[in-house]
Amino acid sequence: xxxPTAQIHPAPQPPALRHRSVTAALLRPQFLALLVLLAxxxxxxxxxxxxxxxxxxxxxxxxxxxxxxxxxxxxxxxxTAVIATKGVDLSVGAVMAIAGATAAVMVTGGHSAVxxxxxxxxxxxxxxxxxxxxxxxxxxxxxxxxxxxxxAGRGLAQLITEGSIVTFTDPVLIFIGTGAxxxxxxxxxxxxxxxxxxxxxxxxxxxxxxIEAVGINRSAARFAGIKASALLLVVYAxxxxxxxxxxxxxAGDIRGAxxxxxxxxxxLDAILAVVVGGTSLLGGRFSIPMSVVGAMIIQAxxxxxxxxxxxxQFNLVVKSAVIILILVLQSPFAAxxxxxxxxKAPPKAQEGDRA
Amino acid sequence: MAxxxxxxxxxxxxxxxxxxxxxxxxxxxxxxxxxxxESGWRAAETSVTKSEAEKRxxxxxxxxxxxxxxxxxxxxxxxxxxGVDAILVAPVVSTxxxxxxxxxxxxxxxxxxxxxxxxxxxxxxxxxxxxxxVKEGAVAGKWLIDTVAGKDCSVVELEGTVGSSPAINRKxxxxxxxxxxxxxKVIRSQTGDFTRAKGKEVMEGFLKAEGGGKGxxxxxxxxxxxxxGAIQAIKDAGLKPGSDILxxxxxxxxxxxxxxxxxxxxxxxxLTPNMAGPAFDALDAYLNGGTAPEKAIITESKLFTQADDxxxxxxxxxxxxx
Numbered sequence: 001x002x003x004p005t006a007q008i009h010p011a012p013q014p015p016a017l018r019h020r021s022v023t024a025a026l027l028r029p030q031f032l033a034l035l036v037l038l039a040x041x042x043x044x045x046x047x048x049x050x051x052x053x054x055x056x057x058x059x060x061x062x063x064x065x066x067x068x069x070x071x072x073x074x075x076x077x078x079x080t081a082v083i084a085t086k087g088v089d090l091s092v093g094a095v096m097a098i099a100g101a102t103a104a105v106m107v108t109g110g111h112s113a114v115x116x117x118x119x120x121x122x123x124x125x126x127x128x129x130x131x132x133x134x135x136x137x138x139x140x141x142x143x144x145x146x147x148x149x150x151x152a153g154r155g156l157a158q159l160i161t162e163g164s165i166v167t168f169t170d171p172v173l174i175f176i177g178t179g180a181x182x183x184x185x186x187x188x189x190x191x192x193x194x195x196x197x198x199x200x201x202x203x204x205x206x207x208x209x210x211i212e213a214v215g216i217n218r219s220a221a222r223f224a225g226i227k228a229s230a231l232l233l234v235v236y237a238x239x240x241x242x243x244x245x246x247x248x249x250x251a252g253d254i255r256g257a258x259x260x261x262x263x264x265x266x267x268l269d270a271i272l273a274v275v276v277g278g279t280s281l282l283g284g285r286f287s288i289p290m291s292v293v294g295a296m297i298i299q300a301x302x303x304x305x306x307x308x309x310x311x312x313q314f315n316l317v318v319k320s321a322v323i324i325l326i327l328v329l330q331s332p333f334a335a336x337x338x339x340x341x342x343x344k345a346p347p348k349a350q351e352g353d354r355a
Numbered sequence: 356m357a358x359x360x361x362x363x364x365x366x367x368x369x370x371x372x373x374x375x376x377x378x379x380x381x382x383x384x385x386x387x388x389x390x391x392x393e394s395g396w397r398a399a400e401t402s403v404t405k406s407e408a409e410k411r412x413x414x415x416x417x418x419x420x421x422x423x424x425x426x427x428x429x430x431x432x433x434x435x436x437x438g439v440d441a442i443l444v445a446p447v448v449s450t451x452x453x454x455x456x457x458x459x460x461x462x463x464x465x466x467x468x469x470x471x472x473x474x475x476x477x478x479x480x481x482x483x484x485x486x487x488x489v490k491e492g493a494v495a496g497k498w499l500i501d502t503v504a505g506k507d508c509s510v511v512e513l514e515g516t517v518g519s520s521p522a523i524n525r526k527x528x529x530x531x532x533x534x535x536x537x538x539x540k541v542i543r544s545q546t547g548d549f550t551r552a553k554g555k556e557v558m559e560g561f562l563k564a565e566g567g568g569k570g571x572x573x574x575x576x577x578x579x580x581x582x583x584g585a586i587q588a589i590k591d592a593g594l595k596p597g598s599d600i601l602x603x604x605x606x607x608x609x610x611x612x613x614x615x616x617x618x619x620x621x622x623x624x625x626l627t628p629n630m631a632g633p634a635f636d637a638l639d640a641y642l643n644g645g646t647a648p649e650k651a652i653i654t655e656s657k658l659f660t661q662a663d664d665x666x667x668x669x670x671x672x673x674x675x676x677x
Binding site for chain 2: 045047054055059060061064068158162163164165167178250253254255256258260261262303306307309311312313315
């Protein structure tokens, strides 16, 4: 997982080493942070882990964390791929609003839900391709290229809904947002499927390696024979698709498309989730599952604040304090400190922990 | 520039002189600088303003500022240059208006503020039409006091965006009203940012934290959108909104009326989108009769319950662009 090259050229590995790398993965600061946050939630509210079966689905605070964290986690999956290419996509929040608005306006206009979902996903894909074109063909810096759609996209969404919240009663769209599959909320099932599929796609094929190569040095990658522009297009289109999926879930959740507020500032949460998950903003090595964990860390914190009963004025202060703490835990400084105490690791391993 | 000002002055004077001929606002040109389309309520305010103007035969010049003060200032300067008879402004922020309002005053064009106030000398504008947000909270509180009729009631509160004036004032009005009683207590209060999605998420948290919602008797939301979100959360928890947990909120948007039709919401306090009607009445009295209105015109904070024909109210509001 930490070394993509090892997966692509599965060199024979001594079993002991493999075993150690799995435990090392579970000892990452992200998992530690998630566990600590969940424990704090449990201290604040003893019923936190209580999960019951109600109306054919699991019901409890832990399920809420998963369910509420899903939109950001899905955004983070797309964002991880973009960031790994040394880019960033600021437009995903606006694309969520556009996709939700498209689906809602179509079903209220009498079209079938299947068509509406397809149209919403296609819109997301188109938005992503637009970003990709700006980044590749016009060579605009990603932060500026996607800023265009971040600003204009919300306006587009408002045009589609004519500035109002479009409420719908379509059972399929509502199922995507609030239904349950095998006891789990539909969004969570979608997230799990997307995480597994994306991880397989980038790790069982050369795709992940190519993305990392482009992220580390686009020119060098091109000289090595990688079609960098085509790859970037695919990556941005994928981020757009993820955003559309998140937009559908958010719209289905509230049974309406709220163009003014759907996905507002979520691009920042998604970037934070990717960073907390350990992917560097400078591109290169990335991990999809860790970004999902990052999104869940953020949501565990949000849910904790909600059930803690703190006055809402403290929300942002608590949030920023926790995030600073997590980032410090992940910093090379903390890693060095820990390593010096426990074992004298060779410098190579040290490098590997700086994710 | 000087010529334009003179022209504007001339036009303004001509307009003033010609007022004697009309007994109403027919044929008057009135500029309206709207904030933008930040919310459904704002869209409804725009469409109601347009229809009120049409009803009175007013030639309304509409300018959308897209949430930017500089656009509003530009629009107002444009209105002054065109020599309109009056200007309506829904100010996006409260500061930085002295200069442009001074220019309008110099050009003798009365300015009426809609919905929000400004930090400027009161002689720079004719009047302001707004709702009393503290009263809105108080009306909601009073409804709850009357409804529970002395029984113990634990309330959860969904606040608006932290630090925004409607959130502060609607909280204050409600707290003051129920604070005087011994039986009603606000047990939890969190911000739902005025949105449906956050309203639902916060309510989910409240329901879990209060033993699956058994300890909650009512939810008070600072706006209807959050209430609509909370209603869905209550249903997901297997309870009946409207009977197991009472739902009271503020604004009067169409979706809360359809929730009332379904028996899932109990009461809403209307924030009327018709700010322009009273503004036009005040302008009528000022331009035709010379009587200056009071500096603040307060709109009615009307309570609607399930008994007040929610289906009819829904139909009336549906086309307004909420």
